[in-house]
Amino acid sequence: MEDSPNKEELRIGVYICHCGSNIAGVIPPAEVAEWASHLPGVVRATDTLYACADSGQSLIKEDIKKYNLNRVVVSACSVRMHETTFRGAVSEAGLNPFLMEMANIREQCTWAHGHDKEGALRKAKELTAAAVAKAHFLAPLEFITVPVTKRAMVVGGGVAGISAALDLADQGIDTILVEKEPTIGGVMAQLNKTFPTMDCSI
């Protein structure tokens, strides 16, 4: 467990994404990168046009090898957008995926503070610093593997539910189609013909 303090020397790489003009239109990513390069533990900091693009991911992967990075910080968009992407990238380069941390400087910074560029810049730097700080204390983790019951349930027997059930069943998956009414069909069964082709609904 991560009870024992991190004894290994931390080598953090920081990547500041431009996201085209989405971020770079409000703040200068290069300045954030330069600033981040002075943070303790950071051995590599640079800006990149699109961190999520192939070129951005390759840069990170190459840097992990070149600079012997053991932590990666990506200042870009929301974790809801690309956490999986960057976890994948670092693990392809041999780093545990949980040693990557993101700072959200797009949705929660440049997009929300277009009216205050100076404030946005300060915030982007500090969000990056916070991600670096968290990265410092990240520990490698392994995904938990669970077994899969090979049965599906579709709740609702309207046109969407029937489509899903048929497709699952055609894939060979045992599927339970649950409907609260005595018949399946839903609203669709009540309709006359349907647009724009005027097919019968049933």
Next chain:
Amino acid sequence: MEAEHPMTFADQVRAIPGGEHLEMCFSCGTCVSKCMIQQKLEPEYNPRRLLRMVMMDMREEAFKSPTTWLCSTCDLCYPACPQEIHISGVIGAVKSLAVEAGYTSPLETVSVDETLCSGCGICVMTCPYEAPHLIEKEVNGVMDRFSEVDKDKCMGCGMCVAACPMGAIARPGVSNPELVNQIKIKKHKDAPSLVVFICDWSLRADDDLTILESYPENVRVIHIPCSGRIDPQMALIALRSGIDGVLVCGCAPGECHYQRGTYVSACKISLLDSMLGQMDLADGRVRFVQLGTQDRGRIRHEIDGMLAGLQREAA
């Protein structure tokens, strides 16, 4: 901050309380058809277009538009607007800018005869628009109080005309003598005679006007701008002249074109009806009915019902 832009017309309107949310209009036209002004009074009346004029910076056109001046803030449109725009608020904001810019109301408004005015202030209390106010001025070396009417605020409903105990206020077309003149009926032996004071706004459909025209001479229909214009005295004058019944028609509660005319008149006429009843003078000879926007055709039932009642009474 960037250099300040001069305020657009829309900015100015938005800055006035009531003028907000104007940009939310998606031009569905609900307000236009909910309002009866275009249909009854002025074909050019169109709140939706006024909102567009504001957004397109058409200042002068907006100030000259009849929409700016004719809206009586009945607010029928407001609860119907799917975008919840307080349309009369926006129009009011435009109007206040127009007044500021020196434009004046083209409406037929009331005037006060200072020789008759006692300065009692009842008109001030009656008016829904705060148009009359009391002023003091010297007449023949004596300070006296008079009512003065702000022409830009007056909507011409005539409620103050009905309320003035001195008969000092007049509105062209519906002044006291003009109305009394109209209460003249050729009486038939067999049929009861009836005066119908009908608020111009309470009948939505053209069919209803056709119905009114279909009655013979024993039913006299007098058009008034608002049922609030009718005071008990007017009803009594009619009865005294030998007419059997008086029916006053106003809008349904909440639908009054002048906010509260129908309410004021309903109270007064109903009170008169019950007083006459108590004095055993004329039970059921004076009635007030409130017609809703969806009461298409109801006017016929009301008039026929009243005539039948009077007929029974006579028999």
Next chain:
Amino acid sequence: MVDAARHPKIDVRTYTNVERVEGYVGNFKVQLREKARLVDVDRCNGCGECAKVCPIEVPNYFEMNLAPRKAAYVAMSQSVPLKYTIDEEACIHCYKCVEACGPLDAIDFSQEDKVVWEDIGSIVVATGFNHFDPSVIPEYGYGRFPNVITAMEMERLNNSAGPTVGNLIRPGDGKNPQRLAIINCVGSRDKRFNPWCSNFCCMYAIKNAVLLKQANPEMEISIYYIDIRTPSKGYEEFYERARGMGIHFIQGRPSLITQDDNTGNLFVHSEDVALGRVIEKEYDMVMLNQAAVPQPDVDTVSSVLNISQSPGGWFMEYHPKLRPVDSPTDGIFLAGACQGQKDIPASVSSGLACASRAGRILHSEEWQIEPIIAQVWEDRCISAQGKQCGLCAKACPYGAITVETGKAAQVTTAKCHGCGGCVAECPHNAITQMHFTDAQILAQIRALLAEKPEEKIFAFRCQWCSYGGADLAGTSHFDYSANERGIRVMCSARMDSDFIYEAFRLGAGAVLYSGCHPQDCHYITGQRVGATRADRLMKAFEKMGMSPGRFRVEWISAAEGDKYSRVINEMQETLNAIGPEKLHEENEMLRPEMEKRARRMYEVPLVTEASDYSDEMRQAMSDMEEPHGS
């Protein structure tokens, strides 16, 4: 429909409700209640003899209550399965049906609801939508004027399988209407009811108009609309075709319908926007094209399946563009109109997409889940020292923790969903959450408050709702104060009191504590744990003399970007109103108490290191500040 019933891999369970869902991706346990049909479906051959003799008639929901059905019924002749049901509420127990069924002996009045549990790997939710009830719009007179009907009533009246065998008649007098008005956006695009565009109604109006016009070219049909929306393939062409057929399109939303009591005819009042004139037109019949609205039982379904809702009550997807059919819960997918108003092609597409997404899991032998679970430091747990505690178990929404005095608390890995509530609730700092350890979070707090802390609005946001809300504020460009500094934890339950004390100890101007609305919580009851703690903190800060508004608790869903932005801006105003001097004074006054309260956190492994590191970082940051001199 029939394909689904015949498919050997599909088990159709009609007249059945989902009552409980437990477990996690790949390993759900679902409780079903198969309602008693009072008919043995294995014996029933669908002959309908029971319905013939049944003396009871009730309105048939399937026919929009325009036609009756018996208490022994099938809702429609093409019912799947074609098995009769006895409506127990309507039934008078005359048992004529039993007699009629005879030797088939399919009717069984002793039948009771059956509760079964099923093991399921992945769930597709396709619970659909409902129709807006237009009787709440008084100006359209639905319910009062018999010849004003809804779109769904039109579907049945103009359907060869419907109660009139496709002969369109007016409910008022049975006459065939010659003039029809169709009114769009009834309850849609209307802030008084539903702000959304219901998506399919424009096309639906056109479809009905075309069908009727084809059957009766003499018919006069007008469609009243605000905008005609035909954005999918083939739709605009269909609209063109309708125009070509002579169907009138009137731009203008009617404000009123009146009825001529003698003829039952209707007058539609609207503006013709193109003309700029008010028009009143007479029709024999008016069809109201109702809005699509969420199902009335959406709250029950969302709490059973643990799916959060967008405003208005549609089920919320994980990401509107990238993962539109995923629910926020791994392994549960959203098909069709339960996620938002959809027409048939879109519903089918999303159903097929769900099958693909679910198949991805179901074709795997095993599935990986994020290891952000709780772990107990056994030597710190007081239960291990023989003391009574169990607060962690109490906080856990999943029963994943077992506490036995004398033994350290045990976390069942497979059951833990990683909300972190137990971690924050443990008074002895004996539990940690992987990837969201105290040291990691403290390091973030300290970095964000290293400089000018009193200017900052520090926001704790849960992953599922408020973090999403903050994302949406950005996506929608709802600007808010750039003094906001936020961190993400999995659930408001994880927002340890110590973090809040620490933020104020460091001098934060204001602190926002935000998570899901109670009904939206991703961890069933996690929000409640967080909310109780927040209440306690609020009272404590009040007592300490903190200015009101500096600590704020707000539940902000992932759909409430506007709210997130508004709250932050209001907090900024609060800070402006208090002013820096008073703030500074107050912080000095509060610091000793905050220090005292936050002190225990330093017992947690690595927290001291995190604190040391923060000092180093702060030094680096202030060194950088100097040459720039800003």
